[in-house]
Amino acid sequence: MASDRLLKAIKEYKDYANNHGIDESVINAFIEAGKVALQEQEKEMALDLTKRAKDMCRELVTQQTGGTLDELQIYGGEHQEKYNIVELYFKALQVEAPYLVDSFFEYIEIDENEPLKRFYFPRKRILRPVIEAYQEVYDGKLDFLSVSQPKRTGKTTSGLKFCEMLGGRTPSGSIFATGKGEGLVKRFYGGLLDMFEDDMQYARFLSVFPKGKKANSTYKSAENLSIDLWRKNVFPTFTCRPIDGAIVGCTEANLLVYIDDCVKNHEEARNRDRLEFLCEKVTDDVLGRRIEGTPIIIQGTKYSLYDPITALQEKADLLGWRWKEVAIPALDPVTDESNWEITLSGNRKVFTTDYYRKERMLVTEETWAAEFQQEPFEAKGRMFPKDKLNRYRELPVDVEPDAIMAACDSADRGEDYCSMPIGYVYGDKIFIHDVVFDNSGTEFTKPECAKKLIQNNVKTVVFESNAAGRYFGKDVMELVKNGGGRCSDRYKYNRTNKITRMENARDNIIRDYYFLEEDMYDRGSQYDLFMKNLTTMTRSGKVKHDDAPDSLALFENEMRNGASTVQAINNPFRSGGWL
Numbered sequence: 001m002a003s004d005r006l007l008k009a010i011k012e013y014k015d016y017a018n019n020h021g022i023d024e025s026v027i028n029a030f031i032e033a034g035k036v037a038l039q040e041q042e043k044e045m046a047l048d049l050t051k052r053a054k055d056m057c058r059e060l061v062t063q064q065t066g067g068t069l070d071e072l073q074i075y076g077g078e079h080q081e082k083y084n085i086v087e088l089y090f091k092a093l094q095v096e097a098p099y100l101v102d103s104f105f106e107y108i109e110i111d112e113n114e115p116l117k118r119f120y121f122p123r124k125r126i127l128r129p130v131i132e133a134y135q136e137v138y139d140g141k142l143d144f145l146s147v148s149q150p151k152r153t154g155k156t157t158s159g160l161k162f163c164e165m166l167g168g169r170t171p172s173g174s175i176f177a178t179g180k181g182e183g184l185v186k187r188f189y190g191g192l193l194d195m196f197e198d199d200m201q202y203a204r205f206l207s208v209f210p211k212g213k214k215a216n217s218t219y220k221s222a223e224n225l226s227i228d229l230w231r232k233n234v235f236p237t238f239t240c241r242p243i244d245g246a247i248v249g250c251t252e253a254n255l256l257v258y259i260d261d262c263v264k265n266h267e268e269a270r271n272r273d274r275l276e277f278l279c280e281k282v283t284d285d286v287l288g289r290r291i292e293g294t295p296i297i298i299q300g301t302k303y304s305l306y307d308p309i310t311a312l313q314e315k316a317d318l319l320g321w322r323w324k325e326v327a328i329p330a331l332d333p334v335t336d337e338s339n340w341e342i343t344l345s346g347n348r349k350v351f352t353t354d355y356y357r358k359e360r361m362l363v364t365e366e367t368w369a370a371e372f373q374q375e376p377f378e379a380k381g382r383m384f385p386k387d388k389l390n391r392y393r394e395l396p397v398d399v400e401p402d403a404i405m406a407a408c409d410s411a412d413r414g415e416d417y418c419s420m421p422i423g424y425v426y427g428d429k430i431f432i433h434d435v436v437f438d439n440s441g442t443e444f445t446k447p448e449c450a451k452k453l454i455q456n457n458v459k460t461v462v463f464e465s466n467a468a469g470r471y472f473g474k475d476v477m478e479l480v481k482n483g484g485g486r487c488s489d490r491y492k493y494n495r496t497n498k499i500t501r502m503e504n505a506r507d508n509i510i511r512d513y514y515f516l517e518e519d520m521y522d523r524g525s526q527y528d529l530f531m532k533n534l535t536t537m538t539r540s541g542k543v544k545h546d547d548a549p550d551s552l553a554l555f556e557n558e559m560r561n562g563a564s565t566v567q568a569i570n571n572p573f574r575s576g577g578w579l
Contacts, residue, residue, distance in 0.1 A: 002042045009033055010049070022056045022063070027088050030056070034095050047099060050092040057089040070115070077114035097208040101134045104165050104208065105158075111200045116345040119157055123342055126328075127158060133326050134162045137256075137295050144316045144323035146309050147299040148374040150330040153340050153351065155299050156260055160191045162297075166255045167237045168209030171229035176253035176289050177240045179260040185240040188260070189225040192238050196220075196227065226251075243278065247285040254291040259298040262308045266366060269303035269377065279311040302327065305376045305536045314532065317523040330356045330372035381538040383506055384549060389535070392514040395433065396426050406461040407555035408449060409547055410472040411439060418445035419530065419551035422456050423513075423559070430559065431514045437530040437548060442472060450479035458487050462558045464551075465491040492554060502537070502549050505556035513552075 013029045020026075030053040037046035058069045065072060069089060076083055090110050096103035105120040115121040124131070130149070136142040149155050163175050177188045195201050196214055205212060214220075215228035226236035239251040243262055262278050263269050287296065298309055316323040328339055331353070340351040360368050366377040395401075401424040408420040420436040434456055436448050453461060453476070463473030470491055477489050494501065521527040533548035 002037060002040055002045055006033065006036050006040060006042075009036075017056070022060045024060070024084055024088060027053050027056045027060070027085075028091075031088065031092050031095060034092070038095070043099060047096060050095045053092045054089055057085055057092070061085055070121075073115045073121075077116070080113065094207060098169065101138055101162065101165065102128075102131050105131065105161055107208065108161070108195075108201070108204055111204060114345055116343060119154065120161075122344055123154055126340055126342065127154065129326050129328065130158060133324050134158075134297075136324065137297065138162075138166070140295075141322065142295060142324055143293075143321035144296045144312065145298075146313060146323075146325045146327075147297065148302045148309065148325075148327040150328075150340060150351075150372050150374075151301070156187070157191065159258060159260055159297065159299050160188060163238065163256060163258055164192060164195050164205070167229060168205060168212035170255055171209070171212045171237055172231075172233065173237065173255035174233070174235040174251060174253055175238050175256045175258060176251050176286070177238065177258040177260070178243050178247070178262075178286055180243055180262055180264050182242045182245065184261060185225060185242045185245075188240040189222070189227075189238075192227055192240075193220060196229075224250075243281055243286070247281075247289065251289060252291060253289050253294050255294065257286060257290045257294060257296045259286060259296070259300075259308070261300040262298075263300065263303050266303060266370065266377065269307060269370070272306060275304060275306045275308075279306075279308050282308045282312065283315065301371050302374045302376050303370045305538070307376075310376070317528065320524065327374040329374050331360070333373070382535065383502055383537045384509065384534050386531075386535045388510050390510075390514040391517045392431060393517050393520060395424055395431055399426065401425055402427065403460065404456055404458050405555065405559065406453060406456075406458045407464075407551050407558055408436075408461060408469075408473065408476070409464045409551035409554060410442070410467075410469045411445070411547070415439065417529075417533070417547040418442075418449070419533075419547040420449050420452065420461075421530070421548075421552055421555055422452060422458060423555060425559070428512050429514060430512055430555075432552075433516070435527050435530045437526040437533070442475075446472065446475050447479055449476045450483060450485070453480050453487050454483050454485035458485075460488050460490065460558075462490040462492050462554060464554055465493045490558065492558065494554070498546060498550055498553075501553045501557065502546075505553040508556055508560065509552060513556075 010033055013026055013033065017026050030049050034046040034049035034053070037043075037049060061067065061069045061072050069086070072083060073086055075081070076086060090107065093103045093107035093110075097107045098104070102124070106124065109118040109120055112118045120127070130147055133142070133145050133147070137145055147155060147159075163177060167173070167175055177185065179185055179188065195205055196219070212229050215230060215232050219228045220226070224236075225240040227238040229237040235251045241247050241250055259282060262282065263275070268274050290296070296312065298312055300309060302309055304310070313323070313325065330340060330351075331337065332339055336353070336357070338351055338353040338356050341349060341353065342351060343349050356372065359372065363371075369375040370377050403425040404422070405425060406420055406422045408418070411418045417437050417439045421432050422434040423430040424433050434452055436445065436452050438445050438448060463469050465473070473489055473491060477487070480487050515531060516527060530548045533546075534552065537546055537549040
């Protein structure tokens with residue numbers, strides 16, 4: 001708890017500001033009070049005091065000049081002038097820099113006199129969503145963060161600065177950085193090294209993190225692409241490796257796993273085998289370097305629905321990670337205006353709306369979507385886009401369904417999912433109220449299907465009878481019978497092309513089918529996996545898993561065709577009668 005002396009001083013400073021207005025002395029008093037609060041282990045109080053000091057700096061500049069603090073910094077840089085009020089602002093940043101990502105990014109660069117020549121100053125407004133997400137990682141509130149933004153907008157530079165901040169706070173820890181190719185990771189190493197090789201930057205860094213000293217004269221290794229702070233460790237503070245290189249045994253990560261640009265280009269993104277290799281490399285080798293609880297940041301272009309970014313997002317759902325995605329397109333999809341326009345030294349504007357609109361005319365539609373708008377190239381070819389599907393929260397009340405049906409596509413191969421949507425039919429509307437979606441062995445999926453059929457009181461189920469589907473269905477129905485269920489079974493052998501079947505069913509599914517609202521089912525649940533499988537189905541390219549849309553097309557085909565041409569089917573629960 002803060003001391004009475006500190007609390008009394010703060011009250012006096014507030015009273016002075018209220019009675020006499022803002023001046024540099026009271027601003028400085030708030031900053032000094034923030035330092036004392038830190039000494040008394042009152043971090044939140046300290047940051048509140050320094051925030052107030054910074055706000056007063058901005059307010060005082062506006063009162064005295066009619067402009068902003070940023071404008072005064074720019075003017076001072078252009079005319080080689082220094083101002084006490086700006087120095088006070090920097091003093092407040094220094095107090096905050098060990099704790100706030102935004103303050104660290106801004107403070108660490110103030111030795112560059114011209115603000116528009118710095119990295120962060122011209123970009124801080126645009127990068128705010130990224131910096132806020134970094135802060136959540138820094139505070140231990142996120143396990144996983146993915147960041148996607150257009151090329152050359154500072155993604156990697158931001159990521160490396162954040163790595164430096166983490167390494168400075170805990171120099172005895174270890175950070176592992178990886179990306180495509182040796183050339184890129186050498187840039188990682190060089191970018192990190194700049195902070196410690198430039199005397200001015202290094203001194204500024206130590207003013208924030210005094211323990212972040214270079215270990216010794218051999219603190220860096222160009223051969224191992226590693227940097228040691230504080231002292232030589234078995235696992236260096238920073239280690240960089242290409243994703244295709246030898247990763248196993250090279251280091252461990254207990255502060256951060258940083259992954260940047262795993263996929264080289266569109267050509268690589270179209271190679272599904274290569275994407276599978278990269279996903280396995282990330283999940284098996286790269287993440288295998290992390291100690292439990294170590295956060296993960298992946299940054300890069302969202303080329304494909306099947307690349308490592310999406311793969312990790314799906315893993316995050318399955319594993320219950322606290323995670324967030326930040327994806328900022330080049331042009332706002334609503335206004336068609338640039339999200340990235342900045343002004344550099346000499347009043348030069350870059351990444352303007354005009355620039356991006358012309359780039360859109362120059363490149364292919366797929367390149368524009370992925371590299372500029374952060375939309376995977378398959379996105380426009382999605383057969384069942386998420387935003388086109390109907391949603392519901394509860395089934396119609398006070399009315400019984402006309403039918404309760406299910407359609408089951410058993411797994412043909414070990415990697416496939418057993419997919420069985422269960423639909424409640426009310427007139428022309430079908431509510432997909434439950435599903436089985438599981439790639440476990442049949443010893444698990446058969447009882448799962450039987451249980452769902454009984455629980456939902458399903459009256460008719462159709463099984464795709466290709467491969468072993470008929471045998472699967474018969475076993476399920478035996479379990480239903482033994483469990484006291486009453487359900488008739490049909491079998492459908494499909495001879496038509498899968499894509500054709502789905503295309504034929506698509507319009508009716510989008511118009512007449514209703515799916516649970518996203519907040520009605522848990523992340524990583526079978527319903528969630530079913531919906532992701534459905535909404536990522538694409539028309540073009542080889543699709544590895546299409547089990548959800550295929551089973552839904554089977555349901556729709558049975559609903560529209562099978563139901564209207566009912567055939568005699570033996571009902572095992574009647575004594576020789578026929579349906």
